[in-house]
Amino acid sequence: MLQPNAVDPHAMLHSLADMLRRTLDQRIGIVIDATPDCPPVLADPGQLESALLNIAINARDAMPEGGTLHFRAEACGALPREVLNELGEAGEHGSFVAISVADSGTGMTEEVKERAFEPFFTTKEAGRGTGLGLSTVYGFVKQSKGAIAIATQPGAGTTVTLYLPQLFDAAPPAAPDDDDGEQALPAGLRVMLVEDDAEVRKVVHTFLATLGCEVVAAENAEQALVQMESDTGAFDVLLSDIALGPGMRGTRLAAEAQQRFPRLAILLMSGFSSELLDADREAPPSWELLRKPYSRAELARALARVLAARP
Structure with a gap:
């Protein structure tokens, strides 16, 4: 379920770039091309941030030797023909803002481009991604009554552009709402992160690190329990996926961990x-359930809630 709101593209792109500069390879330069007077868009702020992060991660993987990641936001004059065809009547009469992410990486062949939004389609080696990133972005954009386009050439980089409805409203646009959740989190929060997908684990680790958390990560429940027993410092939160492949599920891990560590938030x-x-x-009522994909702000708010509710 999306919760559309007014989003300021200028503020969101700068917030996202600040996080990426702290986490991406230093050989990747980040450029923002969005003026403060760029019109607001109507979209779910958390899901838009997650979509842009998904695209940025793909761009990073396409630049193993470094390069440039270029974010751009601008009001659309005339929409490209392929976008007009996709939007139909809404494209003829609506106003849109184009938010694009361009890289200077390896680019795609025409065959790969045609399949880029297919669920589970990936060109990455085993263990490097599920192939769900761009299909999730596509679903979000379509549900937001927008369109998405890819421009690419082998060896010449890729540009992914989201066309989202422009908002005509007197209400002020909402910047990414990280502050409330972040202010509620104590400094140096110790989090045990359990996630069997290496790529997802890396993204969530980045979110937690930029929220000021101290993170220990494990890929399954058994590793997590050993780590929690052997670690000299107490953990504040267990953040675990429910399905962890073969072995103990996240729910069983949570029950076992909280029995051993009663003050642990789940x-x-x-x-x-x-x-x-x-x-x-x-x-139990003190546990919280978080639906993927989620934004850094949504994670911060969920962490704040479980800390307030823990035994």
Whole structure:
């Protein structure tokens, strides 16, 4: 369920760039081309940030030797023909803002470009990605009544452009709402992160690090329990995926960990509604369930809630 609101592209891109500069390879330069008077768009702020992060991660992987990541936002005059065809009547009569992410990386062949939005399609080696990133972005853009386009050539980089509805409203645009959640988090919060997907684990680790957390990561429940028992400092939060591959599930891990460490706050996450519904039936009131994909701000707010609710 999306929660569309007014989003200031200028503020969002600068906030996202600040985070990426602290986490990406230093050989990747980041350029922002968005004026403060760029019109606001109507979109879910958290999901828009997640979509742009997904695109940025793909761009990073396409530049293994470094390069330039260029973010741009501007009001559209005439929409490209392919976008007009995709939007139909809404494209003829609506006003849109184009938010693009361009890289100077390896680019795509025409065959890869045609399949880029297919679920589970990936050109990365095993263990380097699920192939769900761009398909999730595509779904978000379509649900937001917008369109998405890719311009690319092998060896000449790739530009992914989101065309989102321009908002005509007297209400002030909302910048990414990181502040409330971040202010509620104590400095040096110790988080045990458990996630079996290496790429997702890396992204969540980045989110937590930029929120000022001290993070220890594990790829399964058994590793996490050993780490928690052997670590000299107490953990404040267990942040675990529900499905962890073979072995113990996240819900069982959470129950076991909280039995051993009664003051431990529990935050479980999943990209599947059925898993969240099942977990909800067996979760005590102090646990929190977080649906993937989520933004850094959504994670911060969820962390603040489980800390307030812990035993």
